[in-house]
Amino acid sequence: MGNMYVDAEEISRDWGCSMSKAYAIIRELSEQMKKENPKLLTIAGKINRAYYEEACGIRKDK
Numbered sequence: 001m002g003n004m005y006v007d008a009e010e011i012s013r014d015w016g017c018s019m020s021k022a023y024a025i026i027r028e029l030s031e032q033m034k035k036e037n038p039k040l041l042t043i044a045g046k047i048n049r050a051y052y053e054e055a056c057g058i059r060k061d062k
Contacts (some may be wrong), residue, residue: 005046029055
């Protein structure tokens with residue numbers, strides 16, 4: 001089983017963006033996730049992989 005969370009380094013590679021932009025993407029997605037379900041726990045600097053892939057239209061084959 002792969003890692004449940006995506007970090008800024010992986011987002012930076014996926015999108016070809018800076019690390020600061022990757023962290024901004026994580027913050028935005030975390031806020032969206034919390035709005036959809038306020039009881040969810042989030043981890044600073046990481047985002048749930050399934051939520052990230054769905055939100056960004058990414059499907060990674062394992």
